[in-house]
Amino acid sequence: MSPRHRNTQLGFGATAKQPGARPRREADARHTVDPAACELLEEAKARGIATAFDRFLAQQPQCTFGLDGLCCRVCIQGPCRINPKKAGMDRGICGARDYTIVARNLARAIAGGTACHSDHGRHIALTLLHVAQGEIGEENYRITDEDKLRRIAQRIGLETAGVPVAELARRVALAALADYGRYTDEPCTWLDTTITSGRQAKFRHCGINPSAIDRAVTEIMNQTAMGMDADPVNIIFGGLRTALADYTGMHISTDLSDVLFGTPTPIVSQANLGVIDPDYVNIATHGHNPTLSSLVVDAAAALAEEARQAGAKGVNVVGICCTGNELLMRDGVYLASNVSGQELAIMTGALDAMIVDVQCIMPSVRAVAECYHTCVIATNPLVKIPGTYHVDFREEKALETAKEMVRLAIQSYGRRDPDKIRTTDHRQDVVAGWSLEAFTDLLAGLDRDRPVKVLTDAILEGEIRGVALFAGCNNLKVAQDSSHLAILKGLLANDVFVVATGCSAGAAAKAGLMAPGSFEQFGGEGLKRFLGRLRDAAGTKYGLPAVFHFGSCVDNTRAADLWTAMARELGVDVPKVPFVASAPEAMHEKAVSIGSWVVAMGIPTHVGVMPHIEGSELVYGVGTQVAHDVYGGYFILDPNPESAVARLLDALEYRVWKLRVHRKAAERFGTTLSTVY
Ligand code: MSK
Numbered sequence: 001m002s003p004r005h006r007n008t009q010l011g012f013g014a015t016a017k018q019p020g021a022r023p024r025r026e027a028d029a030r031h032t033v034d035p036a037a038c039e040l041l042e043e044a045k046a047r048g049i050a051t052a053f054d055r056f057l058a059q060q061p062q063c064t065f066g067l068d069g070l071c072c073r074v075c076i077q078g079p080c081r082i083n084p085k086k087a088g089m090d091r092g093i094c095g096a097r098d099y100t101i102v103a104r105n106l107a108r109a110i111a112g113g114t115a116c117h118s119d120h121g122r123h124i125a126l127t128l129l130h131v132a133q134g135e136i137g138e139e140n141y142r143i144t145d146e147d148k149l150r151r152i153a154q155r156i157g158l159e160t161a162g163v164p165v166a167e168l169a170r171r172v173a174l175a176a177l178a179d180y181g182r183y184t185d186e187p188c189t190w191l192d193t194t195i196t197s198g199r200q201a202k203f204r205h206c207g208i209n210p211s212a213i214d215r216a217v218t219e220i221m222n223q224t225a226m227g228m229d230a231d232p233v234n235i236i237f238g239g240l241r242t243a244l245a246d247y248t249g250m251h252i253s254t255d256l257s258d259v260l261f262g263t264p265t266p267i268v269s270q271a272n273l274g275v276i277d278p279d280y281v282n283i284a285t286h287g288h289n290p291t292l293s294s295l296v297v298d299a300a301a302a303l304a305e306e307a308r309q310a311g312a313k314g315v316n317v318v319g320i321c322c323t324g325n326e327l328l329m330r331d332g333v334y335l336a337s338n339v340s341g342q343e344l345a346i347m348t349g350a351l352d353a354m355i356v357d358v359q360c361i362m363p364s365v366r367a368v369a370e371c372y373h374t375c376v377i378a379t380n381p382l383v384k385i386p387g388t389y390h391v392d393f394r395e396e397k398a399l400e401t402a403k404e405m406v407r408l409a410i411q412s413y414g415r416r417d418p419d420k421i422r423t424t425d426h427r428q429d430v431v432a433g434w435s436l437e438a439f440t441d442l443l444a445g446l447d448r449d450r451p452v453k454v455l456t457d458a459i460l461e462g463e464i465r466g467v468a469l470f471a472g473c474n475n476l477k478v479a480q481d482s483s484h485l486a487i488l489k490g491l492l493a494n495d496v497f498v499v500a501t502g503c504s505a506g507a508a509a510k511a512g513l514m515a516p517g518s519f520e521q522f523g524g525e526g527l528k529r530f531l532g533r534l535r536d537a538a539g540t541k542y543g544l545p546a547v548f549h550f551g552s553c554v555d556n557t558r559a560a561d562l563w564t565a566m567a568r569e570l571g572v573d574v575p576k577v578p579f580v581a582s583a584p585e586a587m588h589e590k591a592v593s594i595g596s597w598v599v600a601m602g603i604p605t606h607v608g609v610m611p612h613i614e615g616s617e618l619v620y621g622v623g624t625q626v627a628h629d630v631y632g633g634y635f636i637l638d639p640n641p642e643s644a645v646a647r648l649l650d651a652l653e654y655r656v657w658k659l660r661v662h663r664k665a666a667e668r669f670g671t672t673l674s675t676v677y
Contacts, residue, residue: 113593118249198573472583517543575632
């Protein structure tokens with residue numbers, strides 16, 4: 001099969017005019033399917049404010065060498081641009097071939113994503129360590145979920161009996177930090193203790209077990225430097241080792257965030273830009289790390305009276321991107337938008353401050369904020385944006401600093417220009433907070449002893465067809481949210497149980513797919529029966545959603561824990577579990593690293609925006625075909641939502657069929673279950 005699948009969905013110039021339609025709205029609908037974003041994009045055009053949607057167009061046509069992954073910039077003799085079909089241009093100055101260059105670029109993207117997630121995890125681990133050692137006061141952070149702390153300690157082999165909670169937290173934090181810098185060759189603890197024995201053996205056999213996160217990132221940067229590895233398969237295996245280090249850092253982050261801030265439980269809230277209420281002082285928290293944003297929520301509550309004295313009804317904290325997901329999951333804070341909507345939140349004219357921490361923050365928010373009164377506050381030493389406020393956020397005086405920022409927002413409220421207020425009514429109800437623990441509790445309504453069996457039985461009996469994880473970003477090569485929603489709706493209607501994280505969860509939330517009771521509207525008959533049974537057994541106070549919000553980007557490990565639990569329940573390794581993943585609008589390097597470890601774990605993984613690997617048939621083939629033979633997982637690279645739905649359903653159907661055949665054979669002949677996938 002030819003690896004040519006250039007993104008063609010946007011189709012500028014190809015959309016037929018609707019009679020009587022306003023041309024501007026028609027153009028916006030090709031940028032986004034989010035009605036609130038459409039309204040705000042009209043406002044941007046009316047005011048002549050450039051957004052990422054405009055800058056994407058200004059970049060067209062994009063460099064095909066870059067798109068194919070054939071531009072090599074690892075030494076400064078270059079850049080070398082490779083054309084495998086043209087004599088004299090079929091290798092770089094050093095002689096590196098297309099497959100070496102494409103593999104190197106891919107591996108370096110994985111290293112970039114791993115660095116982001118794992119630094120986030122390190123920050124959380126250090127915060128826990130400082131709390132445990134009494135170096136941070138209770139008014140800032142405390143151990144909120146002692147039970148989870150004990151479960152983690154037991155899982156990683158620590159003695160828990162009689163150990164005081166602070167000491168246990170100290171030991172767990174040190175064990176997590178050891179996963180960053182171990183100098184021996186044992187595998188990372190957070191990887192090795194959370195996967196099946198089959199995956200442990202597979203990673204050992206392939207030599208891709210990372211022993212330390214920082215070492216994995218350093219090694220792959222070394223391996224892919226000029227004059228180093230030229231073997232594409234060896235480079236890809238190095239990339240997978242780095243991707244498993246990414247998994248490790250993400251799992252640490254999720255586990256220890258639950259210990260510090262609480263393991264999420266179902267909570268009802270709202271999503272989309274309509275949550276920005278002009279009657280309140282509005283603060284958007286944007287980025288990823290809950291250490292800052294959770295304190296902003298506390299500070300906002302403490303300073304409500306000051307906001308009232310300034311003439312507002314109070315302080316309204318809303319979230320953007322994964323900081324938004326973290327706050328939504330634990331505190332029910334409104335989710336304003338996903339990544340492509342960040343500039344649009346400012347254009348409501350009623351956003352008084354945007355407080356940013358790390359990752360996915362467009363520097364352009366400052367330029368847009370200049371047209372309004374919004375005060376943009378950067379808080380991390382690694383994220384300074386020229387022209388914004390920079391408040392040095394330190395954990396030991398976190399609440400005090402958070403209050404300082406909320407006061408800046410209250411002052412900013414007084415500088416609003418009423419002529420520029422353009423809020424929207426679009427907002428949807430959401431039931432979020434589905435940690436794996438909360439979801440397992442829901443299943444336990446039908447079987448207290450073996451809750452995961454409720455899910456696997458429903459699949460084996462044909463009530464539902466399997467499970468899908470939706471993850472990843474918005475990518476402006478696709479109309480915002482359009483691929484997420486098309487594929488989500490396609491799978492739901494075909495009885496697939498769906499969990500979502502990150503900006504994919506944001507897309508589902510804004511479109512009403514997480515509204516209480518929405519499974520009745522979007523689910524096929526089997527899915528409706530399955531979720532109806534769960535609802536009735538659990539007697540929940542809230543209706544169940546069609547799509548279950550599993551958290552932020554780092555929380556993809558919650559989904560990994562689910563497929564591991566299903567594998568254990570079914571008595572198989574992950575490549576036989578009817579579970580697929582999709583990142584319909586992947587954008588960030590983090591999406592590349594996540595996709596890579598999801599495949600290594602044994603999951604068929606759809607990506608709806610072509611990664612930069614089309615320049616090498618060999619690398620493309622390894623990702624889409626050879627990966628299946630080695631790991632059981634593989635990439636489905638397909639920008640067309642309709643065929644993506646069909647291919648994901650095929651992948652699930654194949655696994656269910658094989659499971660049934662192997663189970664029947666094992667029963668009939670009294671043998672163990674085949675390990676073939
Ligand atoms: S925020 S990494 S755009 S999911 Fe986690 Fe969204 Fe992708 Fe950032």
